[in-house]
Amino acid sequence: MSNVPAIDIHNLTASYERKPVLWEIDCQFPQGKLIGIVGPNGSGKTTLLKNIMGLMKPDSGYVKIFGDKLNKVRHRVSYVPQRESVDWDFPADVMDVVLMGRYNPKKLFSRITQEDRDIAIEALKRVNMLEFSKRHISQLSGGQQQRVFIARSLAQQADLYLMDEPFVGVDAASEDAILSLLTEMKNNGKTVVIVHHDLQTAYEYFDYIALLNTRLVACGPTEEVFTSELLQEAYGGRLTVLSRIGELIAKKDFPVREKGQKDN
Amino acid sequence: MDSLWTYFNHPNFWWVLAGTTFLSAISALVGTFTYLQRKSLMGDAIAHGILPGVAGGFLLAGEKNALIIMIGAIVWGLLTVSSIDWISRKTHLQNSTAMAVVLSAFFGLGMMLLTVVQTSGLPDASGINSFLFGQAASMLPEDLLVYSVFAIVVAFVLAAIYPHLSIISFDRAAAQSIGFNVRRIDAVLSILVVAATAIGIQSIGLILMAALLITPAAIARMWSSRLIGMLLFSGAIAAFAAGIGAVISFTAPAMPTGPWIVLVLFIFTLISMVISPQRxxxxxxxxxxxxxxxxxxxxxxxxxxxxxxxxxxxxxxxxxxxxxxxxxxxxxxxxxxxxxxxxxxxxxxxxxxxxxxxxxxxxxxxxxxxxxxxxxxxxxxxxxxxxxxxxxxxxxxxxxxxxxxxxxxxxxxxxxxxxx
The missing domain is CATH 1.10.10.10 (Winged helix-like DNA-binding domain superfamily/Winged helix DNA-binding domain)
Structure with missing residues (x-):
């Protein structure tokens, strides 16, 4: 494993519905760690993840993954959206969803091969869901649905995993299963980045934490970040000036950067 | 029974029956994806917005030429889709509002052109009404050939991008993160919906075409909980309804075909609502x-x-x-x-x-x-x-x-x- 950071976020400013929710984020996530993006509601955690994943365009700044542009290393990255972001009434069983991790965007007329199936079965075993492979996804509990999402992600066989709130609405058994899987992934040299809102558990789960509240409060090993001043800064109320200027930008349809101005 | 046999012996009967069932099945397959992406209204907007293309194609060809009318329909269909998309992206209007605005404006324009056609004295000018509500029996084998070629192309594209369509229908964000170009797939699906609508204009008619896109999918969802099953089911049910429509179109030539097909589909919907095994x-x-x-x-x-x-x-x-x-x-x-x-x-x-x-x-x-x-x-x-x-x-x-x-x-x- 090289020393290149898994994720390098450089001067990132990003908006959600034209309102800037992330200001000048600058931080690096090391490889082979369990990393938490932690902050209160509305602090821009999901927006940060979506910008890393190229699902949203930043107003300024850039993100590098394994020292490269996302498009060059996309096959090494896997993303698990929030469970509530999809309609679980979609006509698919558990196996169908996990196999989606094997779909190839570059190929036309592609069909699922036996190898794809074997990989999907392996992924389901790792999240303890193999026995449910024929079950319709609407008939699963929240925790089981989350594990299916993670299995789909495992089927992509990536090196870097980004997960958005995988512990929300999850029963105790699923939480244990997910947590031990994450540790196992880390031990296999994978990097896992998790958006998480609960401070209590964040300390136990993660090796490395980015503490966020519309701007980066701190970023580093958990022991260094978990100080009462920093937590107070992240959770002790918003910066009213920042949020008011954000609203102004949205209302007047103002650009965050002037035209032609480049980020260094 | 004697009289029914004479229809079966009509030289075009089997052609029309095979053709309409095939075209309808293909339209229903495309419709299944719009249903799953909650774009049901899109089919309706396209079906209505396409009318100026149909009338314009007629005027351009100077006769009822299926190929030119089809091309006119597709061009206007694409115009409809891109206008809706443009309005909802550039303004604060909601997508459904943009649809309603474009749908009614284009349909109005189409009705004006239709009147021009009807008073033009061109050959078959009176037959243009069949495009509104469909008249399967009036289709000639060469018309059917044109529509079928388009339908085969649609089926081919569907087979090529089946994984693409299924993953973006379920989870757009994940699809995008894997590297699927969701905007391009959206665009291709829009083109498919336009084509799927246009191939049915003569057998089902514009106005009720939306029902053929969506209703079979809605019925199929009540019977199948996997995508592949839904596609098979919706295709089969659309083909069956269209077949009944075609038979009626021959036995009662004054009767438009579209309403019959839609009625059959509606009866299936009601039955499914009562006895569907899942819901x-x-x-x-x-x-x-x-x-x-x-x-x-x-x-x-x-x-x-x-x-x-x-x-x-x-x-x-x-x-x-x-x-x-x-x-x-x-x-x-x-x-x-x-x-x-x-x-x-x-x-x-x-x-x-x-x-x-x-x-x-x-x-x-x-x-x-x-x-x-x-x-x-x-x-x-x-x-x-x-x-x-x-x-x-x-x-x-x-x-x-x-x-x-x-x-x-x-x-x-x-x-x-x-x-x-």
Whole structure:
């Protein structure tokens, strides 16, 4: 494993519905760690993840993954959206969803091969869901649905995993299963980045934490970040000036950067 | 029957029957994806917005030329889609508003052009009305050939991007993160919807084309819970409805085809709503009945258990029970050895005690949970527990026990009974 950071976020400013929710984020996530993006509601955690994943365009700044542009290393990255972001009434069983991790965007007329199936079965075993492979996804509990999402992600066989709130609405058994899987992934040299809102558990789960509240409060090993001043800064109320200027930008349809101005 | 045979012997009958069923099946396949992406209205907007292209194509060709009309329809269909997309991206108008605006404007324009066609004195000009509501029987083999070629292309594209369409229908964000170009796939799907609408203009007609895109998918969803099954089902049902429409179109030439097809589809929808194995009304009714029976028999054994709890009594005289069980409840209790009957007395068995204890335990655990965790007042917790006791299974009971730390008494200071 090289020393290149898994994720390098450089001067990132990003908006959600034209309102800037992330200001000048600058931080690096090391490889082979369990990393938490932690902050209160509305602090821009999901927006940060979506910008890393190229699902949203930043107003300024850039993100590098394994020292490269996302498009060059996309096959090494896997993303698990929030469970509530999809309609679980979609006509698919558990196996169908996990196999989606094997779909190839570059190929036309592609069909699922036996190898794809074997990989999907392996992924389901790792999240303890193999026995449910024929079950319709609407008939699963929240925790089981989350594990299916993670299995789909495992089927992509990536090196870097980004997960958005995988512990929300999850029963105790699923939480244990997910947590031990994450540790196992880390031990296999994978990097896992998790958006998480609960401070209590964040300390136990993660090796490395980015503490966020519309701007980066701190970023580093958990022991260094978990100080009462920093937590107070992240959770002790918003910066009213920042949020008011954000609203102004949205209302007047103002650009965050002037035209032609480049980020260094 | 004689008369029906003469229709079957009509030189175009089998052509038209095969053609319309095929075209409809293909349209329904495309429609299944728009249904899954909740773009049902899109088909309606395209079907109406396409009219200027149809009338314009007619004027341009100077006759009813299927190929030129088809091309006109597709061009206007694409214009419809891109106008809607442009308006909803560039303004603050909602997508549905943009659709309504474009749909009605283009349809109005189309009706004006249609009037021009009708008064133009061109050959077949009167036949252009068949594009509004469809007239399968009036199709010639060469028309069908044109539509079928387009349909085959649509089927080919569907087969090529089947994984693409299925993943963006379920999870756009994940699809995008894997590297699928969702905007391009959206655009291709829009083109497919336009083509799928245009191939049906003569057999079903513009106005009701949207129904052929969406209704088969809606019916199929009630019968299948996997994408592949849904596609097969919706294709088959659309083909069947179109076949009936085609037959009627030959037997009653004055009758437009589209309304018949839509009516057949609607009847299928109604039937499916009642008897669908997954979400039919009949299924719901049965489920409710089943729940009711469970509640009745569990309440019966619970009451006996409460008696036992108070007095240690295990033998009861059936007619003296305060709430006499129904015959069905009694039969269930006997069959499951919850009780034994000797003449007019019943005897609570070990198994019945265990069942009563389980339900009572669930009830009291739930009361305690509400009182402790939700801080509800103690006199408010009972009604909820009356229902939940029937729902709490082994898993949830374990979870409750763990959360509450194996408590001894409920909020009313009654013992929570455990298995000895």
């Amino acid at each position: 039919g009304l009949l299924k719901q009714f049965r489920q409710q009945k089943k729940n009711q029976n469970i509640i009745l028999r569990e309440n019966f054994i619970k009451r006996l258990y409460h008696q036992w709890e108070k007095s240690g009594q295990t033998t009861f005289i059936l007619n003296e029970l305060k709430d006499k069980p129904s015959k069905r409840t009694l039969r269930f209790a006997l069959q499951n050895d919850w009780i034994h009957q000797v003449g007019i007395t019943i005897h609570l068995s070990e198994k019945g005690l265990r069942e009563g204890r389980r339900i009572t335990r669930a009830h009291r655990l739930w009361e305690l949970y509400l009182s402790r965790t939700l801080r509800m007042r103690d006199d408010h917790v009972h009604p909820s527990a009356e229902v939940m006791e029937h729902l709490i299974g082994d898993d949830l009971e374990k979870e409750l026990l763990r959360t509450l730390g194996y408590p001894q008494t409920d909020p009313h200071q009654r013992d929570i009974p455990y298995e000895p």
